[in-house]
Amino acid sequence: MSDPTTPPRRRRLRGWMVFAIVAAVAIAAGGITGKILSGASGGTGPSDTVLRFFQAVRDNDAKGALAELATPPTDTTFITHGVLTAAHTAGAITDISVPATSSTVVPVSYKLGGETITDRVSVQPVGNGYKVSTSLNSGGITLKGKTRPQLPLSIAGVTVTTDTVVLLPGSYPLTTTTDHLRYGSGALVVKRLGDAPSANDLKLELSDAGQSAAADAVTSSLEACAQQKSFAPTGCPFKLTATTADPSTVTWTLLSKPAQDVKVTISATDVSRSTVEVPLQMRISYLDGATTVPQDLATIQAVGTIDLLSNPATLTWTS
Numbered sequence: 001m002s003d004p005t006t007p008p009r010r011r012r013l014r015g016w017m018v019f020a021i022v023a024a025v026a027i028a029a030g031g032i033t034g035k036i037l038s039g040a041s042g043g044t045g046p047s048d049t050v051l052r053f054f055q056a057v058r059d060n061d062a063k064g065a066l067a068e069l070a071t072p073p074t075d076t077t078f079i080t081h082g083v084l085t086a087a088h089t090a091g092a093i094t095d096i097s098v099p100a101t102s103s104t105v106v107p108v109s110y111k112l113g114g115e116t117i118t119d120r121v122s123v124q125p126v127g128n129g130y131k132v133s134t135s136l137n138s139g140g141i142t143l144k145g146k147t148r149p150q151l152p153l154s155i156a157g158v159t160v161t162t163d164t165v166v167l168l169p170g171s172y173p174l175t176t177t178t179d180h181l182r183y184g185s186g187a188l189v190v191k192r193l194g195d196a197p198s199a200n201d202l203k204l205e206l207s208d209a210g211q212s213a214a215a216d217a218v219t220s221s222l223e224a225c226a227q228q229k230s231f232a233p234t235g236c237p238f239k240l241t242a243t244t245a246d247p248s249t250v251t252w253t254l255l256s257k258p259a260q261d262v263k264v265t266i267s268a269t270d271v272s273r274s275t276v277e278v279p280l281q282m283r284i285s286y287l288d289g290a291t292t293v294p295q296d297l298a299t300i301q302a303v304g305t306i307d308l309l310s311n312p313a314t315l316t317w318t319s
Contacts, residue, residue, distance in 0.1 A: 036097055036098065036099055036100070037051045037097075037098045037099070037100055044128055044129035044130070045100070045101075045102065045129075045130065046101060046102065046103060046104055046106050046123045046130045047098045047099065047100050047101050047106055048129075048130075049068055049106075049123050049129060049130040049131060049132060050098050050106040050108055050121050050123065050132065051096065051098045051108075052064070052068055053065055053068035053069075053121075053132050054093065054096045054098070054108060054110060055096060056068065057084065057093060057168050057169060057170075058088070058092075058093040058094070058096060058110075060081050060084040060085045060088060061081070061084075062076070062079045062080050062081050062083075062084055065079065065168060066079060068131060068132050069131060069132050069133075069136075070123075070124050070126055070131035070132060070133040071133070073136060073140075073166040075162060075164075075165070075166060076166070077158060077162075077165070078155055078156070078158060078165050078166060078167055078172075079166065079167075079168060082156070082157075082158075083155070083156040083157075083158060083172070084168065084170060086156035086157060086172065086173060087156055087167070087168075087170025087171055087172045087173075088170050088171075089171075089173075090113055090171045090173070090187065091112050091113040091169075091170045091171025091172075091187075091189060092111075092112075092113060093110050093111070093112055093169060093170070094110065094111045095109075095110055095111045095116075096108070096109075096110040097109045097110065104122060104123050104124060104125075104130070105120050105121070105122055105123075106120065106121050106122075106123060107119075107120055108120075108121055110169075112169060112170070112171070112189075112191055113171055113189075115191075117169070117191050117192060119192040119193060119194075121134050121193060122134045132193075134193045134194055135193075135194060136166050136167075136168070136193055136194070137166055137167060137190065137193075137194065137195060137196040138194050138195075138196045139196070140164035140165065140166050140196070141164060141165050141166070141167060141188075141190075141196050141197060142163065142164050142196070143160060143162075143163055143164065143165060143202070144163035144164075145199075146199050146202045147160070147183065147202065148204060148271065150270070150271055150272070150309065151176040151177060151178070151181060151183075151204070151271065152176060152177060153174060153175075153176055153183055153202075154174070154175045154176065155167075155172050155173075155174060155188065156172050156173055157173075157175070167188070167190045168190065168193070169190050169191060169192065169193065169195075170189075170190060171187050171188075171189045171190075172187060172188045172189075172190070173186065173187055174186055174187060174188055174202075177309075178210075178308065178309055178311065179207060179209045179210070180206070180207060180209055180210030180213050180308045180309075180311075180313060181204060181205070181206060181207060181210055181266070181271065181308055182204075182205055182206075182207045182210075183202045183203070183204060183205075184197075184200070184201045184202050184203055184205070185201075186207070188201060188202070189201075204266055204271075205266075206264050206266060206308075210264070210308055210313075211262070211264065213308070213311075213312060213313040214262050214264045214276055214306055214308075214313060214315075215258075215259040215260075215262045216259075216312060216313070217276075217306060217312065217313045217314065217315040218258050218259065218262050218276065218278055218304075218315060219258065219259050221236075221304075221315050221317070222236075222254055222258060222280070223254075225237075225238070225252070226252040226253070226254055227252075228250075228252070229247055229248050229249075229250050230247050230250060231243060231245075231247050231250060231284075231286075233252070235316070235317060236317060237280065237300060237302035237303070237304070237317040237319065238252075238280060238282045238297060238300055238302070240284050240295070240297065243286075243288070245286050245287060245288045245293070246286070246287060247286075249286045249287035250284060250285070250286045251284070251285045251286070252282060252283070252284055253282070253283040253284075253285070254280070254281075254282060255281040255282065255283055255296070256279060256280055256281040256299075258278040258279070258280060258302075261278050261279055262276060262277075262278050263276070263277045263278065264276050264306065264308075265277075266308070271308050271309060272307040272308065272309045272310075273305045273306075273307070274305065274306050274307075274308055275303065275304075275305060275306070276303070276304045276305070276306045276315060277301060277302065277303050277304075278301075278302050279299055279300070279301055279302070280299065280300040280301075280302050281296070281297070281299055281300075282296070282297045282300065283295065283296045283297070284297065302317060302319070303317070303318050303319045304316055304317040304318055305318060
């Protein structure tokens with residue numbers, strides 16, 4: 001029986017106040033979905049584990065990150081303080097946000113080099129807490145068949161000696177033994193725990209330095225060719241035939257600008273014998289008796305092989 005001395009409206013108001021107090025306590029305890037964990041986490045729930053893991057990655061704390069994994073990789077060559085520091089120079093991790101949840105699949109968002117990344121990280125019960133169980137790089141990043149024996153690959157300054165590597169989120173600088181060539185864009189970006197970059201991310205390409213080296217090699221070779229007093233300069237891609245004039249009177253002039261038109265095709269088997277092509281427009285002037293004869297040759301598509309491993313690059317004309 002209701003208290004006859006308490007008006008119905010007052011009883012309803014009291015009930016709402018009790019509900020509000022209970023809800024506030026629940027939110028404070030993190031029990032309502034929607035609470036965001038972003039600071040220090042000493043809890044044992046799924047979200048706490050994921051937060052600690054990403055905070056360790058952000059802080060280049062390799063040991064701390066590995067400690068949050070259910071099954072740490074056997075090869076941790078590229079999970080070190082030094083490698084993570086290099087990976088986060090251009091790909092810093094910031095603004096980590098993990099909503100409180102009791103699920104074993106935990107949403108997380110963060111910025112990697114300024115780009116907002118969202119992910120869902122799996123965890124599993126271990127002891128009195130949880131550990132991250134998402135497969136790193138979906139089992140590892142396979143490099144076999146993606147790199148050249150002539151050009152050993154280094155990730156963040158560490159030479160790769162295995163067919164598979166494991167990387168945490170970051171932007172890893174890639175280098176090789178020459179700055180004329182690069183793998184991919186020169187950096188391997190891992191955005192999420194399960195990401196395994198494709199072969200295109202490691203495609204061997206000519207770098208800006210390589211293009212400049214090729215242009216310099218072409219220019220140097222053609223300038224030397226133009227100095228020869230010959231109708232058919234030795235080792236050069238141009239000549240004039242069917243004349244009996246004195247070759248000592250020959251003057252060659254390059255009319256085109258080959259350095260702007262150099263095309264390099266990297267060899268699929270031997271980068272020291274890559275192909276270089278360039279269109280040439282040449283003018284020859286010589287004495288035929290007492291008469292000076294100027295003549296412009298038809299445009300020539302000069303082709304040669306270039307050694308991109310040498311410094312400076314060396315060039316041999318083949319046609």
